[in-house]
Amino acid sequence: KEFNIDIWNLRKLPNILRTSFWEITVSYVDEGKINEIINIEPGDTSRKNYGIAVDVGTTTISASLIDLNKGERIKTEITFNKQASFGDDIISRIVFAEKKDGLEKLHHVVTETINELILNLSQKHGISLNDITSIVVSGNMTMVHLLLKINPSFLRKEPYIPVANIFPLFKSAEVGLRINPNGILAIIPGGFPYVGGDITSGIIVSGIYKEDDLSLFVDIGTNGEIVVGNKDFLVCCAASAGPCFEGSGVKNGVRAIKGAIEKVKIENNKVHFETIGNEKPIGICGSGYIELIGELFKNGIINRNGVFIIENEKIRDVDGIKEFVIYEDKNERIVITQADIENLIRAKGAIYSAISTILKTLGINKNDIKKFYIAGGFGSHLNIQKAIEIGLFPDLPLDRFKFLGNTSLLGAEGYLLSDEFRNLSKEIIKKLTYIDLSRSPIYMEEYLKSLFIPHTDF
Amino acid sequence: KEFNIDIWNLRKLPNILRTSFWEITVSYVDEGKINEIINIEPGDTSRKNYGIAVDVGTTTISASLIDLNKGERIKTEITFNKQASFGDDIISRIVFAEKKDGLEKLHHVVTETINELILNLSQKHGISLNDITSIVVSGNMTMVHLLLKINPSFLRKEPYIPVANIFPLFKSAEVGLRINPNGILAIIPGGFPYVGGDITSGIIVSGIYKEDDLSLFVDIGTNGEIVVGNKDFLVCCAASAGPCFEGSGVKNGVRAIKGAIEKVKIENNKVHFETIGNEKPIGICGSGYIELIGELFKNGIINRNGVFIIENEKIRDVDGIKEFVIYEDKNERIVITQADIENLIRAKGAIYSAISTILKTLGINKNDIKKFYIAGGFGSHLNIQKAIEIGLFPDLPLDRFKFLGNTSLLGAEGYLLSDEFRNLSKEIIKKLTYIDLSRSPIYMEEYLKSLFIPHTDF
Known part of the structure; x- marks a missing residue:
């Protein structure tokens, strides 16, 4: 060598x-x-040899500090992507990047966000930035372009291709990331404009690429990406779900952090809930919202369209918008609003219809899916049953579902530590094919059918 | 690929x-x-694809502009290395580099010198710096260290090793060389502290590495480097000759440029000379000095020690130092001084004794040397016979000698253009072994014997 x-x-x-x-x-x-x-x-x-693995999501960014000698994660930190102030989703970020200084600003705030995570992790664990020698980024292609300060506008213009599938190694300093000044930045290879290294990661972490059985993998973030396949083929698509499952764009939404309501039960008009870490509630996270929508529907508080249908002391009218109170004390009030419910139904509809479109396009019956892998920044207690009930996932036996957590971040950790992972990631992107939902005649029909609880096919 | x-x-x-x-x-x-x-x-x-080949010598720097498409040299320019103001030879440069800001200054002026050559070449031939995408440097290891701004002091400290033998590619901008900002700088591999890529170049250009016959290669610059060998082995050594053969450190010395006196004949106390380009004389170049010393000795104007021994209207006394007038008009006077002659005898002695030391060390009789290659920045009319007469070269049949010109520069040109050259250069440095003259018991004896015209063995 x-x-x-x-x-x-x-x-x-x-x-x-x-x-x-x-x-x-x-x-x-x-x-x-x-x-x-x-x-x-x-x-x-x-003995001092550390790396950083980063999942750069549209709404949230997670980073793990890894002890490279031990091959162990020391700690993960999560925060919101500061780019959110320039637009909620990928398309609005690309549009902003086309404005004067737009790309510069988006690049600046995302590196700032990542640098804060790195600084927090290193300071808390008494590790010098000089001893952090590599950083691996997993993310969708728009996020990768913006991080690298590369014009992303061609991701949404024909022929819809990212600047690269396999990226060279960069000097972290060239990109403005603050680890050792000579540190290396690696980007996990990605296949398509809306399906990047985050999904390459997901495919490897889930293992669907090596299974005989047909599997479906869905990564639920602001963009929802879906992969169907097995050891013989891999097909993917992407749909914009919006940031509400990640605790943004909803009134009391929070990330899956301590104090986030992640379990909800409504009985006799009484709301019971559990928070992450059993802390005082601070808001509702994605898995909490999924349970909440299911409970509101089951208790007849909202109808199939998600509209409040009863009068109830828990339902208030604030500036003409109805909201349902989950928790209230002297200082705080945690609610779900009519607008929140509409956002959540659109989000679950986008994911569900993407799943049904890819299956119909491939001529696969949902029952042929033997394993259904779910990834995303949900809390640790994602209730699959409730997710089926609200129509986020198709109605399959519960034992086929497996929640994997943040596979994009797990992939970045794997890439940092394993030669095999790195080689595999290059093979995966060659194998993967892409269905463009925006050009699919099936997708719009499926989407409209899915804007109900659970959906019209239930 | x-x-x-x-x-x-x-x-x-x-x-x-x-x-x-x-x-x-x-x-x-x-x-x-x-x-x-x-x-x-x-x-x-x-169609616009250019490169620069540079020989960074201790005293002079030459650069060629190369059309990479045609594989042709467009033009070569030569100038003095501005580092000379910080010391004449390698050792004094290293000593200066150890002073505060010394390395920075030496680095600055050498890049400045090269950049001026590049700018001249590009402007004269109407070529944009942007279209110059690569630069190859051939030079001794001290010059390479200083160009790269790497501390050279360990070249003269045990274990006497350069920072690298095979250098990575650099971005030219990182080193301060002004071609295309993304342009690449390659350094020709070099083997030893005082025998660098300039000699790797010389070995390849002369072809001694592939000959059956035993050859000797000598590159005469401020440092004189000698290689003896054939296709089976290659042994080298280096001796400090000083800059006088390159037209520096002697009163009317000039480089081998137009107007330089390169041929001299003295008959009946009349001096006949020829200048390069038949221009009005501006000074004396290396090959001119070699002829001049020979003529002064043959005509009995100096003795075997180089001391003026006759009274003569051409010999003047200026501030107690005698000088011999070669040319005089109303404005100008071109002379050789007693000090010049001493410098030249020391220089030729250093080269000759290095040659005899390497031969004695290897147990090779001078007559076994079938080819005697001479490289250096001499004028085009180096008179081998005269060089033998003054004792610069051993007394061998004239047809064994071949003057090759600046093989360091020719090597840089070859490296720029040829894959084979690049591969060969890495092989050569593995094959080459080094004799350290400063530790050789033979060398000092040989040197003292060589401080005569021609020398005591003649």
């Missing part, structure tokens, strides 16, 4: 060799044919 | 592809396994 060294490390080398009596520690990234030297330190510093 | 792209070119790519209707020109450097993309331009700009 060859090693490649840059001029900054080469300049350090002569002095470091002598002052350390020829004992040095070299950090490098193995990228197939050439090992790229990242950092040279005097003495044996090999 | 894989291509590697940097972030700057990647950022340009989406817009360039569309504005040029997908017709682009990609400039890349083929470095074995990976092609490194240097520049992406809209449309077909493949």
